[in-house]
Amino acid sequence: MRFNPIIEKELKIKMRSWKAPALITVYLVFLGLIIFLNFLGTRLLSPYDYGQFGPSTALNSYNILAVFQLLLVVFITPAMTGSAVSGERERQTLDLLLCTNLSTHSVIIGKIFVSIAYIMLLITASLPILGTVFFYGGIRITDILLLFAFYIVTALALGSIGIFYSTLFKKSSVAMVMSYLTVLFLLFGTVIVYGIWVRIFMRYSTTPVTLAQTMAFMFPNPLYGFGSLTEGMSYNIPFFGDIFRFGFSMYGGSQYAASAPVILGITLKPWMANIGFDIFVSILLILISAYRIKPVKGLWRKKRVKSGELKVESEKTV
């Protein structure tokens, strides 16, 4: 398979400009600052207070970083792909790509890959900071790998959503707004829909409502999957998992029934469902987007040529 020329070109452009190193620098400084503030909060740096730097502080920092990077993925990916196709259209370069024999799938996949790669670069650049936490123990290397996989899949899904809108709307600005609205819906709208669903379910259900029966509405929510990612590990990111449980009980669900469903002997954790949903949506949207930008869909049927003579004559000369 040949290397996707769009990836090659766009990465070259992105990495060459001063913006990439500048952005990485700003990002790392920002992360460093967050960690520093966290340490300040633990009074570790106070000369009067002999605070201790231990695994808990380190874990805390790790959690904060992990959340922060998720937010980065969630809020930057749509911006990067939301203009990918519509931007080419606005710049009048799309036709130049479509009149070549490059497949529209390559165009779409190239565009998504580039935006994911860029975000992954930022996240990878922050690895040393995560690494310092790693040395204090408390997290395994597999935890970090899983976290990364989760970021990538989330970026893939949100990138696909962005690119889908970018093929749907002619204007980049509209595509971008729609992408962000969709992201907001995934983050918060699903929680509301979920709550309504629990209410409805409770009204008609004779048995106590269980998490397993209702959780499907939360599968698309990246925060939900993310929250559960840390469950059962040696550390826990309390915020998202708990807010969901809190919501569940607030909506009237039974705390005690809050067990996840078991499929084929594997307990279906929300993050698994979330990743499954993301992959499904990505594949679907990539296929739809590639189809949408295809200038001539399928093979058009040949109409009968009116004059048989003309046809014979023309075929001779071809």
Place this chain on the structure above:
Amino acid sequence: MLMVENLVKKYGKFKAVDGLSFEIEQGHIYGFVGPNGAGKTTTMKIIAGLLRPTSGRVVVSGTDLSRDPREVKKKIGYMPDFFGVYDDLRVDEYMNFYAGVYGIPRQEREKITNPLLELVDLTDKKEAYVDSLSRGMKQRLCLARSMIHNPDVLILDEPASGLDPRARIEMKEILKELKDMGKTILISSHILPELAEVCTSIGIIEQGKMVVSGTVEEILRKASRKKTLRVKVLGDMEPAVKYLQEQPSLTGVAAGSDYIDADFDGDGAVLAGILKGMVAGGIPVVSFAELEGSLESIFMHITGGGEGNAV
């Protein structure tokens, strides 16, 4: 080489292209002329595989576009009327990118792009950023880009639009070179005389229909058969117009600002008769002459006027 047969493109009820047929033989340059909205761009986009026709057939060196669009796209180079460039690329990178798009291996790209840049005279701009190029240079770059996969057929949609006279001449020179290379070219323009110099055949299209089509010589012959008489009179033109309208050999009598034009069929004797009649009728004729039959005048005639030299 390139054959278009009964091509129809409808937008709702409106027919942008209405049963268009023509054929271009290998190594020929076919000029596609027509006023704004005639359907030139639409036809070219269909051939380039960017637009689906409502019906009809496009065959490029034996391959039917509807059957095997990817194969046809390999044989066609397309230069759109409006196009953009990736402004943060250098000229050589720009060419390399499109070479990659066509699947040309990295190590062969330079070998292909260098002669093309040479052809369009951009070799010394190789390291310049694309957005620093002038419009004419960008247009030439786009032309070089359209040839990167060495297509047999080139579809050039108004490649000379927006260029100054000097750049137009340069573009014409490039076209002649392409013709010598044996490329089959479909080129559109609003300006007929400009095309006449480089084209082997010309098709005039209006409202999606082919009005006249043939070799440049044929069309020029038609032009010389069609004669225009221009009369100038002193003072009131009214009596002169009236008199000319009464003549059976004259049609389409139309008054201009200070002249009257009429199409006429016939020879010098007929003209002499008309002039004699006018003078005898007391009309103060200042000038009475046959206009040169030009491509421009047929174009204007066929397309019913309009901006002949607008681009």
